[in-house]
Amino acid sequence: MKKIISFFAYLWAALGTIIILAVFIGMGGWQQLAMRLPFMRIDPVFTGGTVVDTLQVDSVMVLVHEPVFPGLFSEGDEGFVQIDVRQCPTDTLRLDSLPVAGNVIALSLTPASAMANDLSVTEFARISDGWIVRLELKKLD
Amino acid sequence: MKNKPTYWSTGRIGRSILLTAPMVLLIGLMLSGNLAGGQSYVHTFSAVVALLFFVSMFWMMIYTGRTDRWRAVVFIIGALLFCISFISNLIEVRSSMTFSDAEQLTCTIPFCHIVTTMVIIPAAIKQTIIFPGSLVEGYASISSMLVIVLGFSIVIGRGFCSWGCFYGGWDDGTSRILRRPVIRRVNSAFRWFAFAMLVLMALWSAESLSPKYCEWLCPFKAVTENERIVDGVTLVKNIVFYTLFVVLVVVLPLLTRKRIQCATFCPMGALLSLFNKINVFDVRHRADLCINCGRCDKACPMLAIENHCPTLTCSKCGRCVDECPTGALRYHVRGTSPDRHFTWARTLYIYPAYIFMVTLLGGSFVNGLALIINLFI
Ligand code: SF4
Ligand code: SF4
Numbered sequence: 001m002k003k004i005i006s007f008f009a010y011l012w013a014a015l016g017t018i019i020i021l022a023v024f025i026g027m028g029g030w031q032q033l034a035m036r037l038p039f040m041r042i043d044p045v046f047t048g049g050t051v052v053d054t055l056q057v058d059s060v061m062v063l064v065h066e067p068v069f070p071g072l073f074s075e076g077d078e079g080f081v082q083i084d085v086r087q088c089p090t091d092t093l094r095l096d097s098l099p100v101a102g103n104v105i106a107l108s109l110t111p112a113s114a115m116a117n118d119l120s121v122t123e124f125a126r127i128s129d130g131w132i133v134r135l136e137l138k139k140l141d
Numbered sequence: 142m143k144n145k146p147t148y149w150s151t152g153r154i155g156r157s158i159l160l161t162a163p164m165v166l167l168i169g170l171m172l173s174g175n176l177a178g179g180q181s182y183v184h185t186f187s188a189v190v191a192l193l194f195f196v197s198m199f200w201m202m203i204y205t206g207r208t209d210r211w212r213a214v215v216f217i218i219g220a221l222l223f224c225i226s227f228i229s230n231l232i233e234v235r236s237s238m239t240f241s242d243a244e245q246l247t248c249t250i251p252f253c254h255i256v257t258t259m260v261i262i263p264a265a266i267k268q269t270i271i272f273p274g275s276l277v278e279g280y281a282s283i284s285s286m287l288v289i290v291l292g293f294s295i296v297i298g299r300g301f302c303s304w305g306c307f308y309g310g311w312d313d314g315t316s317r318i319l320r321r322p323v324i325r326r327v328n329s330a331f332r333w334f335a336f337a338m339l340v341l342m343a344l345w346s347a348e349s350l351s352p353k354y355c356e357w358l359c360p361f362k363a364v365t366e367n368e369r370i371v372d373g374v375t376l377v378k379n380i381v382f383y384t385l386f387v388v389l390v391v392v393l394p395l396l397t398r399k400r401i402q403c404a405t406f407c408p409m410g411a412l413l414s415l416f417n418k419i420n421v422f423d424v425r426h427r428a429d430l431c432i433n434c435g436r437c438d439k440a441c442p443m444l445a446i447e448n449h450c451p452t453l454t455c456s457k458c459g460r461c462v463d464e465c466p467t468g469a470l471r472y473h474v475r476g477t478s479p480d481r482h483f484t485w486a487r488t489l490y491i492y493p494a495y496i497f498m499v500t501l502l503g504g505s506f507v508n509g510l511a512l513i514i515n516l517f518i
Contacts, residue, residue, distance in 0.1 A: 010474055010489070013421050013422065013486070013489040013490070014489055016297070016421065016489065019296050020500070024171065030288040030292070031285055031288060034288055035284055039265070039268040040270065040276060041268070042248055042273070042283075043263065043350060045350050045351070046271070047248060072263065072266055072347055072348065072350065073266065124242070126243060
């Protein structure tokens with residue numbers, strides 16, 4: 001019995017080298033396999049959630065995401081809505097009458113600031129061709 | 142005194158060539174992308190130097206029978222070159238070693254293996270990854286790091302921390318600078334603090350849905366990337382990162398000759414220790430050969446030895462195996478007798494472990510070396 005166990009133990013140990021090589025050589029395939037796991041998606045806290053509206057304002061494209069109310073087990077009471085401004089050729093921009101999460105807002109954007117009427121800006125970033133802005137939302141009940 | 146048994150290949154050139162030859166091919170395979178044509182001369186030259194370096198260090202392991210001495214050379218140089226290569230990559234991509242809100246909001250932050258500890262609970266409950274990184278594309282994507290962590294730690298367990306972690310090389314290096322420790326006794330119970338960190342970081346990150354260790358406590362932010370200082374909060378974060386780096390990665394390892402950050406603070410180290418439980422390799426103590434000299438307890442940089450026996454947190458670095466004068470400590474394959482075939486047990490372990498090291502550090506080794514050479518020509 002001991003000999004059989006030893007044999008399989010050495011076999012498993014020898015397989016270690018093959019497994020490590022397989023991980024390295026087949027990395028692309030393993031990644032594809034990993035992507036099928038149910039949890040392989042970035043939390044909306046970071047991505048801003050699904051885009052629900054795409055608006056064209058002159059040459060500028062505005063992507064409005066779904067409202068996100070972060071919470072581990074269920075949605076929290078406070079959250080945000082993310083707006084991506086893309087294809088903007090200028091350094092400053094004013095957008096009026098944007099329909100966002102049931103509000104109509106105006107946005108003023110410069111490289112160093114973002115301001116909105118009614119809703120407060122919680123985060124914003126200047127990106128290569130526009131801005132990403134997050135506006136604070138609170139659930140009403 | 143009992144004599145230390147030698148390995149089959151120790152001091153034997155022919156046998157060492159036999160055991161090293163397959164590794165030469167494997168290292169060549171792993172560096173093939175760097176060795177292939179179409180690169181700059183400096184890059185190809187660096188790849189050839191890397192190939193010769195990795196092969197010669199492996200040869201020394203086989204020929205001299207000492208594991209940790211040569212492992213550490215590759216591990217420490219690899220960690221330094223990794224950081225040089227990583228930082229230069231960041232500077233190339235975003236012109237800075239720091240990241241801002243833009244990188245976070247566009248989810249382009251590289252994922253590191255330590256984050257694994259913080260994403261587990263939300264992945265199970267919410268089925269999402271709480272990290273602003275890329276799932277597949279780009280440098281250090283989430284899927285590639287998860288595959289690496291799972292694939293490699295199943296085979297070598299916490300060997301990950303001494304054979305591949307590009308951070309571990311830092312405190313492994315600083316803990317070797319002084320020949321004798323200034324602080325001679327470090328209570329090995331401190332290693333349980335890393336498990337407390339694991340639980341705390343996993344819960345805090347899940348509750349806040351953000352990777353808290355990365356945001357507030359990771360000492361290695363000091364040598365990779367950190368948040369741009371734009372306000373009081375980011376200033377405090379950076380002060381914390383640099384202070385922890387100086388204290389845990391430089392000063393304490395220097396004074397104690399122990400890898401204090403890895404042994405007592407890193408939550409990933411604690412998680413990887415659990416993989417030791419399901420791992421086929423371990424370092425085994427043979428009481429019948431032990432003369433109670435205590436060299437192993439003093440030598441272990443991970444505070445992992447109790448009563449001369451390696452415990453759960455052993456990183457299989459091989460230092461105690463090298464130090465033990467009678468061969469009472471040896472690499473071992475679980476389920477086999479520790480008295481027999483100890484050359485095979487060691488060879489079967491160092492092969493995957495070394496391949497892992499070259500896989501993880503090889504590319505950045507070549508890039509880092511090429512960058513340094515370019516500075517001088
Ligand atoms: S303890 Fe952490 S930092 Fe140290 S080697 Fe292991 S994973 Fe890396
Ligand atoms: S017990 Fe031995 S092999 Fe394990 S970490 Fe300590 S010195 Fe290294």
